[in-house]
Amino acid sequence: MKPAIGALLVCAMLLAISQLSANSVSTRPGLNSMQFHLGGDTYAELRKAPDKAVNRPNPMENDAEAVAAGKLLFADHCSECHGDDAKGGRKGPSLRVSDVQNATPGTLFWLLTNGVVRKKMPAWSKLPEPQRWQLVRFLRSPEAVPNASRDGATKP
Amino acid sequence: MIYVRLTLVLALVLPSLAFSGSVAAQENPYFVAYDHNLEEPGNLEVEYFSTFGTQRAGKDFHSYWTEFEYGVNAWWTTEFYLDAQTTFHDSTVYSGFKWENRFRVLKHEHWINPVLYAEYADSNGTDKTLKEVVGHDAELDYLTSNAEARREHKREMELKLILSSNSKGWNFSENIIAEKNLSNEPWEFGYALAASRPLALKGSATRCTFCRQNFIVGAEMYGGLGDRHSFGLRETSHYLAPVAGWNLPSGWTLRVSPGFGLNDNSHKFLLRWGLSREIKGLDQLLRRLFGAKS
Numbered sequence: 001m002k003p004a005i006g007a008l009l010v011c012a013m014l015l016a017i018s019q020l021s022a023n024s025v026s027t028r029p030g031l032n033s034m035q036f037h038l039g040g041d042t043y044a045e046l047r048k049a050p051d052k053a054v055n056r057p058n059p060m061e062n063d064a065e066a067v068a069a070g071k072l073l074f075a076d077h078c079s080e081c082h083g084d085d086a087k088g089g090r091k092g093p094s095l096r097v098s099d100v101q102n103a104t105p106g107t108l109f110w111l112l113t114n115g116v117v118r119k120k121m122p123a124w125s126k127l128p129e130p131q132r133w134q135l136v137r138f139l140r141s142p143e144a145v146p147n148a149s150r151d152g153a154t155k156p
Numbered sequence: 157m158i159y160v161r162l163t164l165v166l167a168l169v170l171p172s173l174a175f176s177g178s179v180a181a182q183e184n185p186y187f188v189a190y191d192h193n194l195e196e197p198g199n200l201e202v203e204y205f206s207t208f209g210t211q212r213a214g215k216d217f218h219s220y221w222t223e224f225e226y227g228v229n230a231w232w233t234t235e236f237y238l239d240a241q242t243t244f245h246d247s248t249v250y251s252g253f254k255w256e257n258r259f260r261v262l263k264h265e266h267w268i269n270p271v272l273y274a275e276y277a278d279s280n281g282t283d284k285t286l287k288e289v290v291g292h293d294a295e296l297d298y299l300t301s302n303a304e305a306r307r308e309h310k311r312e313m314e315l316k317l318i319l320s321s322n323s324k325g326w327n328f329s330e331n332i333i334a335e336k337n338l339s340n341e342p343w344e345f346g347y348a349l350a351a352s353r354p355l356a357l358k359g360s361a362t363r364c365t366f367c368r369q370n371f372i373v374g375a376e377m378y379g380g381l382g383d384r385h386s387f388g389l390r391e392t393s394h395y396l397a398p399v400a401g402w403n404l405p406s407g408w409t410l411r412v413s414p415g416f417g418l419n420d421n422s423h424k425f426l427l428r429w430g431l432s433r434e435i436k437g438l439d440q441l442l443r444r445l446f447g448a449k450s
Contacts, residue, residue, distance in 0.1 A: 068361035077182075080198075080436045090440065091198065114264045117230035125265045126182055126193040128325040128357035131369075 043099035045119075047108040056106030060133040070138025073131055077124065086144050091120065096145045108136045182329055183409045188287060188378045189350035191329040192269040192320035194260055195227030198439035203432035205411075207286055210425045214299045217243045219251070219284040226438070231260040241284045247302045252279025252310075258318070265322075273316035273331075281308030286426065288314070290335045291344030291383045292391045294421040297331045311338040325357040327374075342385055348378035352399065363405050363433030372401045376413070379422075393422035408433050 060066040075084070081092030088094035100108070112132045115123035124132060138144050163335030177370035184191055185204065195201055203223040210216050219241035227233050235258075239251040256275035282305045284298055313336050320329040333346040352374025360367045379394030381387060404410070408431065 047232040065361035069359035072361070072363065073359050077196075080196075115230055117260060117263055120197045120230050122194065122196050122227075122230040123265050124182075125322045126191075126327070128354060128369075134359050 018099070036107070042093045043097065045116045045121075046099060046107055046111060049107040053110035054104050054106050056109060058105035058109070058133050058136055060130065060137050063134070063137070064138040066134045066140045067143055069131070070134040070136070070141075071143060073127070073135050074138055076145070078135070081121075086139070088117075092135050094140055101145060103142065105133070105136045105140065108131060108139060112136070157160050158334055164324050172374055181370075182403060183401060183411075183432065183434075184350075184352050185374060185399040185411045185413070186329070186350050186352065186371050186376055187397070187399065187411065187413050187430065188289075189329045189331050189348040189376050190258065190271070190273065190316065190318045190320075191327050191350070192260065192318060193322075193327075194230070194233040194258060194271070195225050196436075197230055198437055200435045200438040201432055202435065203430060205285075205430035206428065207284070208427040209284065209286065209423045212295060212424065215244050217241055217284050217298070219286070221285050221287070223432075232425050233258045238388050239283055239285050240281065241282055241302075243282075243284075249280075249282045249302045249306055251283040251285070252277060253278075253313070256314075264421070266339040267323075268319050271318040271320065273314075273318055275312075275314040275316075277312045277314065277358045279310050279312075281305035281310065283310075286395075286423075288346055288348070289378050289380050289393055289395065290314075290333055290334055290346035291380050292386075292421075293346075294393050295417070295423050296389070296421075298423075299302045312336065313338060326351060326353045331378075335338075344379040344383045345387065346379060347381060348376060350374060350376040350399070352401075365405060370403045370405075372403070374399050375413075380427045391421065392419075394418040395422055395426065397426070397428070407435075418431070 043053070053055040078086075078092075079093075080087055082095050083089040083092075094100075102132045103111075109132055111121075112127075112135060114125075115121045117123060124135075127135075184193065184203075187207075189307065203225065204220065205223070206218060206220045208216070208218050213293070219239065220240040221237050221238050223235055225233060225235040235254075235256045237254040237256070239253070240249065241251055254275055254277040256273060259272045259274075261272060263373045281300065282302050314333045317332045318329065319331075320327065327350075329348075329350045331348040333348065335344045335346070336342075352372050354369050355371045355373065356368035359369060363409045364370070376397045376399055377395065378397075379389075380392035381385040382392060392418070395415045396418055399411065399413040402410045411428075411430040411432075413426075413428040415428065417423050417425070
């Protein structure tokens with residue numbers, strides 16, 4: 001019966017960790033409770049990208065399939081936190097805001113590669129570079145963010 | 157001993173069925189080496205692995221283990237293992253459990269990315285998973301019958317320094333291992349090296365099962381480096397193993413690896429295979445179970 005007891009123990013451990021994690025996420029009063037907020041300037045990390053990264057062009061800019069491929073990658077790896085429509089969810093902020101939409105492709109690529117690991121955004125360097133660029137193409141495309149539905153910039 | 161197998165299979169299958177949200181994973185194909193890519197926060201990966209091993213002058217064996225890998229944070233992954241094995245013409249036995257934690261040290265991605273690994277293992281002498289090879293581990297150690305080996309009780313601590321790089325689609329990983337039996341035995345050392353790459357780097361514009369980017373191939377090499385009193389390659393065993401992984405759009409990952417012993421102390425042949433599934437949003441599901449407002 002030892003394996004069964006072990007399995008029960010691990011389930012209990014995961015439950016406890018998850019509940020502690022749930023309690024640590026704050027919700028700003030007045031916001032939809034589904035909306036993500038960590039306090040401070042949520043998008044500040046974008047401004048930390050080094051110049052060399054900011055100025056990198058997207059090699060997938062003229063790739064005809066990049067947006068469609070990026071859409072699938074977004075569904076697989078990003079939508080869980082940022083929402084199916086990139087409007088944000090409980091675990092990740094909206095990607096429709098001008099902070100993100102006005103960022104250069106190189107900045108978004110840098111953020112995807114490095115993540116914001118202290119704030120639960122994983123580093124996505126395990127995706128090959130072309131796939132990260134495809135994600136960037138999708139994020140900045142009308143398919144991800146129709147012009148009419150772009151959200152305004154967030155204030156710190 | 158059928159309940160051991162049954163429990164392991166149920167432990168793999170039930171969570172996968174219970175949680176509907178799965179996600180196409182991008183997992184490396186390694187069995188022994190670790191890279192710096194941690195589990196995404198809130199996701200649970202349930203994994204089943206098998207190792208078939210040949211044994212000269214003894215009975216071949218099939219060992220298997222189930223892993224529950226949970227992303228606590230973007231910089232911390234915790235994992236729980238249950239191990240068992242069948243030695244042919246002998247018996248099936250439960251071997252023990254392990255609890256491991258991996259911590260990402262640096263905030264940003266670098267050319268070499270260090271991850272610290274700490275593990276506690278509570279097992280008997282029947283453990284034949286060969287998940288890590290350390291010290292003077294040799295094929296001869298596995299000749300003992302299960303009945304005799306299970307009388308031994310080991311509590312071990314293992315530390316690893318994982319150094320890993322992602323470059324041009326390749327992953328290169330180097331693991332430096334230090335293991336200590338918490339009884340009065342010396343530190344033992346080992347290593348694991350690995351490299352892998354997807355067959356294609358670009359993502360496909362359509363969902364596909366057999367697209368080249370879903371297949372990752374590579375190789376692992378691992379072995380012992382002696383102990384504190386006799387550090388080095390003398391009387392150690394070493395293995396070289398091609399690895400292949402197939403990430404299915406449904407969230408399942410299949411892995412296979414034939415391994416070959418590189419010297420007389422090693423098992424001549426190891427065949428490993430594994431099946432895993434990543435379940436996204438376990439934290440959200442548990443939150444709802446606990447009655448958190450959505």
